[in-house]
Amino acid sequence: MTDDLVTVSLEGGLARLTLNRPDAGNSITPDLGQALLKAAVRCSSDSAVRAVLMTGAGKNFCVGGDLKTFKDAGPRVGALIKETTGYLHAACSTLARMDAPLVIAVHGAAAGAGLSLALLGDLVYAAESSKFTMAYTAAGLSPDGGSTFLLPRVVGLRRAQELTLTNRRLTAAEAVAWGIATAAVPDDALVTHAEAVARDLATGPTRAFGRAKRLLIDSFDTSFETQMEKEGAGIAASSVEPDAQEGLDAFLNKRVPMYRGVG
Numbered sequence: 001m002t003d004d005l006v007t008v009s010l011e012g013g014l015a016r017l018t019l020n021r022p023d024a025g026n027s028i029t030p031d032l033g034q035a036l037l038k039a040a041v042r043c044s045s046d047s048a049v050r051a052v053l054m055t056g057a058g059k060n061f062c063v064g065g066d067l068k069t070f071k072d073a074g075p076r077v078g079a080l081i082k083e084t085t086g087y088l089h090a091a092c093s094t095l096a097r098m099d100a101p102l103v104i105a106v107h108g109a110a111a112g113a114g115l116s117l118a119l120l121g122d123l124v125y126a127a128e129s130s131k132f133t134m135a136y137t138a139a140g141l142s143p144d145g146g147s148t149f150l151l152p153r154v155v156g157l158r159r160a161q162e163l164t165l166t167n168r169r170l171t172a173a174e175a176v177a178w179g180i181a182t183a184a185v186p187d188d189a190l191v192t193h194a195e196a197v198a199r200d201l202a203t204g205p206t207r208a209f210g211r212a213k214r215l216l217i218d219s220f221d222t223s224f225e226t227q228m229e230k231e232g233a234g235i236a237a238s239s240v241e242p243d244a245q246e247g248l249d250a251f252l253n254k255r256v257p258m259y260r261g262v263g
Contacts, residue, residue: 006035008042013050013202013261014195015043015100022058027066028113030080033087040091044098050261051202052095053195054104054117061105064112064135065144085144088113092146095120096217099210101201105194106172107187111135116145118180119154122213123197126172126181127190133169153220154179205243206261 007018017039019026026032043049056062065084073080095102104121112135118124126132134151136143143164152160155178162168172184185193201209211234219227238244243259250257 004035005029005032006039008039010046010049012199013048014199015046015049015052016195017043017052017054019054019056019062022056024066025060025063025109026056026058026114027063027069028084028088029066029069030083030087032066033084033091037087037091037094040094040098043100044094047261049100050204050206051198052098052100052102053198054102054121055191055194056107056114058108060108060114061110061130062112062114062117063109064114065141067139088116088145092116092120096146097210097214099206099213101198101204101209101213103194103198103201105190106130106132106181107190109133112143113145113147115180116143116147116150119147119150121182123194123201124181125190125194125197126175126184127187128172128184129187130172130175131169132172132175132180133167134163135167137165138167202261203259204261205238205247205257205259207241208238208243211238 005020007020009016019032019036021027021032043052065081070077070081101122102120104118104124105127106118106124107127107130109131110118111131111133115132115134118132134143134147148160148164151163155163159178163170170178170180172181175181176184215227215230215234218230222230243261246259247257
């Protein structure tokens with residue numbers, strides 16, 4: 001079934017979203033793209049989801065698009081790739097703009113669309129042995145998955161050009177130094193560490209997290225004054241919600257806040 005290609009489990013406010021084509025490096029086909037979109041919509045629309053942890057099954061996080069499937073499509077390849085990117089891009093947009101913070105744990109390869117997905121993370125933890133590469137032009141293809149929007153904003157234009165045109169592979173340490181990953185973690189501690197961070201975020205003020213995420217991602221295309229107007233509207237809207245009332249009371253009374261994550 002399509003849904004088996006991306007699994008979602010929910011416990012204690014934390015949704016675990018797992019790319020599940022391990023024998024194919026979690027490479028993206030139209031079916032996996034569709035499954036990822038369905039999972040993203042579920043995570044963004046369910047108020048019980050307060051943080052999301054994305055991982056990949058098997059040896060790799062995601063090696064990108066399924067090049068064998070694309071090659072086998074023959075003259076239909078253009079239509080097949082357009083279908084794939086349609087699902088992928090809708091999923092990326094949904095994940096980027098949902099309230100719940102997105103934590104990504106990268107092991108093995110994050111290549112092509114796999115790197116694009118990694119760039120989506122609000123927090124990205126990389127196994128020390130992991131590798132990051134754009135990979136698209138190595139197969140004669142141009143990038144997708146929002147990478148040409150996110151990568152220059154994360155690493156700067158010159159580095160984005162280098163990664164895109166030369167397909168340089170970054171180590172986990174380099175990915176951290178360039179700002180693609182938040183931190184490098186020993187391989188055997190990766191999932192435990194990323195899950196602990198995600199579980200902590202799942203106890204936070206989810207609606208405020210969502211507003212903050214959207215303010216940050218929109219800031220590159222907004223003037224300073226317009227951004228401050230958006231900030232003013234956002235903080236005013238947050239202030240009347242139960243989470244802000246709880247946070248203010250907890251701060252003033254020197255206690256740990258107990259956020260509910262809903263308005």
